[in-house]
Amino acid sequence: MDIIKPRTLSGFMELLPAQQVFFNAIMQKLREVFSLFGFAPLDTPMMEAAEILLAKGGGETEKQIYSFTKGGTDLALRYELTTSLAKYVAANYSALAFPFRRYEIGKVYRGERAQRGRFREFYQADIDIIGDGSLDILNEAEIPSVIYKCFTSIGLDRFVIHINNRKVLSGFFDILGVRDAAGDVMRAVDKLDKIGADKLSAMLCDDLGLSKALVDEIIGFMTYQGDPFDVLDRYRGRSELFDRGADELASVRQHMKGFGVPESHFAIDLSIARGLDYYTGTVYETMLVDHPGVGSVCSGGRYDNLAEYFIARNLPGVGISIGLTRLFYILNEQNMLNDSVMSAPADALIIPMTEDLSYATALATTMREAGLRTQIYGENKKFKAKVTYADRLGVPFVVFLGEDEITSGQISVKDMATGVQTTASASMLIAGICGKIDAMRDRPPIQA
C-alpha cells in the first residue's frame, strides 16, 4: 500500500497530549470566569452563507476568507465571531433578554500568509454585552474587570489593560480642527508603540501635512506622562463629544475599582485608538508587561450598532476578544506553562501481574468511582515494558497487582515523583492517592 505522508496543514496548531492539557485548562478557566460574570455560552456554526459573513464588506479581511460553493450555495468559514453574533442576535431578537451577555470560544479561519506564530485556524474567546436601544457605561467598566479576572485566573499577573475612549480622541481632533484627518491620524498613532514618537511625528508632518505645532500637541496629548485626567481637564469645555468621553473614562475608572481591578493592572492610555469606524466609546488593549513586542493579547471596545446589516434596530454593545491560539503559542514559547501542573492523562496506572484481571478491573472501577483518572495496563508485555509505559505517560502513581497483593489485600503503590513505594489496603491507598491528587489539582496553567 502506498504511504501518504501524514502532515497537518501549515498554520494549523495541533498539540501533543501534554500541551493540549494546558490549552484546555486555559479554555476551562475562561469559561468559568465568563460564567461568573453572567455570560451565556453560545456555539454558532463554523460556516455561514457567504452573504451573511460578507454582509458588512470585508476589505483586507475578505481576501483571507475561506469561501467555496457546495450544492449551489455560496458558503464561507467564519473569520471572527462577531458577525455570527450579529446574525444570531438579529435572528433571535425576540427570544433574547437585553442586555444580552454571551461568550463564545470557537475556531475561526483566515487564509493568511503562513508565518511563525500566525495561524490560519485559531481560537477566539469573545465576550459581548448587547443592549437594546441603549447600554449603560457600567458595562464598559465591567468588560475590563472580566479581562483582569481571566488573566489572573490562568496564572498571568504581569499584564496591563490599556483603556481609552474614542469620543475623547474624536473630540480632541475636533478641538484641533483636524476632524477630516482624524482617521489618518488615528491609524498613524496606532503605530506609536512600534515606531516611537519621533518617527510618528515625522509621519504626521510629512504624510498628512500637519504643522509641527499641531503634531507636537497631538503627541504631547497622547503620550502625556502624568495623571491623564490632568491633560483631559485642559481640553474640557471645548467639545461636547470630548467632555462626554472624558466623563465616560472617569466613570469607567471609578467602576473598575468597584469591580476590584487594582490600579497596577490598568492604565488610561490616550494613545490607544483601535481601528476607526467600528468603535465609538471605551476601547481596550491588553499588554504583557514583559513581552510588549507581542502587542495586545486581548482587545475590544464599545460599538454603537452590532447588527445593522441584519435588523433595523439599534443594538449597541461592548466586547473583547482573546486570540487564544496565538496567546497560547506565545506563553508556550516564553516557557510560561506551569510545569507543576499534571499533564498526564491519568492519575494512576494499574499494572496487573497475574493472568486473571478481575481484581484489576474491580480496583480500577473503585478508583474511578473515587474520582481518580485510572488506566489499567492490560497488555501482555514484559515487566520492563510496563514500567516504561508508566514513565512515558508521566502518571504520578503506579499500582502493582501481583498474586501476593491480591491474596493479602495489601496493595503496593509507587509514588513516581519520590520513588517511594507504600503498601496498604485498597481503600487506604485510594484515600491517600486522592489526597495527593487533590493537592495537585487546580494549579494555574500559567506561571509568570
Add this chain to the structure above:
Amino acid sequence: MDIIKPRTLSGFMELLPAQQVFFNAIMQKLREVFSLFGFAPLDTPMMEAAEILLAKGGGETEKQIYSFTKGGTDLALRYELTTSLAKYVAANYSALAFPFRRYEIGKVYRGERAQRGRFREFYQADIDIIGDGSLDILNEAEIPSVIYKCFTSIGLDRFVIHINNRKVLSGFFDILGVRDAAGDVMRAVDKLDKIGADKLSAMLCDDLGLSKALVDEIIGFMTYQGDPFDVLDRYRGRSELFDRGADELASVRQHMKGFGVPESHFAIDLSIARGLDYYTGTVYETMLVDHPGVGSVCSGGRYDNLAEYFIARNLPGVGISIGLTRLFYILNEQNMLNDSVMSAPADALIIPMTEDLSYATALATTMREAGLRTQIYGENKKFKAKVTYADRLGVPFVVFLGEDEITSGQISVKDMATGVQTTASASMLIAGICGKIDAMRDRPPIQA
C-alpha cells in the same frame, strides 16, 4: 441600509442560550468520564489537505465531503474524527506511548441532503485506544464500560449496549460455506431491526440465492433468544476464527462485569454486524430502550489497522463514536431534558435602585469571589423593566439594592421560585444563596 435576512444554514444546529446550557453540560460530563478512564484530550484541525482526508477512499461519504481549493492547495473539512486520529498517530508515532488513549469532541461536516434530525455540521464524541502491534481484549471490554458510565452520568438510564464479535460472524459464514456471500449477508442482516425476520429471509433467499434451510439457520443463529453462549457452543470446534471470536465475546462479557456494567445494560447480540471491511473483533451498538426507531446512538468496534495509509506499522485499535448533535436533537425532541437543571446564565441578579453604583459593583465582586454567577442590571430603566429582565433571564435570585439597604447593610433577596423575600447582611445572604445554588448544581442534564 439594505437588511440581509439573518439566517443560519439548514442542517446547522444553533441553540438558544438555555438549550446550549444542556448541550454543554452533556459535553462536560463526557469529558469528565473520558478523563476518568485515562483518555487524553485531543483537538485536531477541522480542515486537512484533501489527500489526507481522502486517503482511505471515500465511497458514499466522499460525495458528502466539503472540499475546495485555497491558494493552490486542495482542502477538505473532516467528515469524521478517525482519519484525523490516524494522521495524528502516524505523524506523532514516536512521541506517543502505546496503548494510546485519546478522546476528541469536535465538529465534523457532511453535505447530506437536509432533512429533519440530520445535520451537516455535527459534534462527534470519539474515544479510541490504539495499540502498537497488538492490543489486549481487555480494551474491548473497557470501551463499553465507558459508554455505560457516559450515558448514566448524563442521566440516561434506559439504554442497552449490544455487543457482537466480527470473528464470530465471519467464522459462522465459513462454517456454513457462504464466506463469499458474507459481505452481502451482513449488509442484509444489518436491516433486521428495520424489516423484520420474514422480509430478511425473503431477501436472503431471493437476492442472494441462498437455500431456505441456510437462511433459516442464519436467522436462527442471529435471533437466538436464549443465552447466546448456548448457540455459540453448538458451532464450536468447526472454525478457528469462530472459536476465537466466541472466546473474545466470553472475555468481554466477563471483564465488563469487573468494570461494573450491570447485565441489564448490555446484551450479546449475534445480529449486530456494523459495516464490513473495517471492524475485525468486538462491535458495539447502543440502543435507547424507549426509542428503538432512532437506531444506535453510540457505535464502534475493534479494528486491525488504524493508519495503514500513513505509516508502515500495525496499529490495531478499538473505539466508539457518539453522534452528539443527533443525540441531543433526539433527547430534546423526546422532552428528556431535565427541567430541574438551572439554565439561566446567572445565579443572581443585582438590581441597583440608586444613582451611585459603587455598592452594587462591590457586592457583585464579593458574590463572584464566592463563586456565584452574578449580573448587575445597570440600565437606566423603570423598575418594571428591571424585574421583567430578571424573569426573562430565569435567574433564581434577585438582590434589590436601594438607599435603605445600603445604609442599613441589610439587603433584600428574592427567591424567584418561591417568591419569598429575605433580608439579612450581605455575607449571610451570600452564604444562603451559595447553599441553595450548590444544591441545584450537578443535576444530570437528562431525565429518563
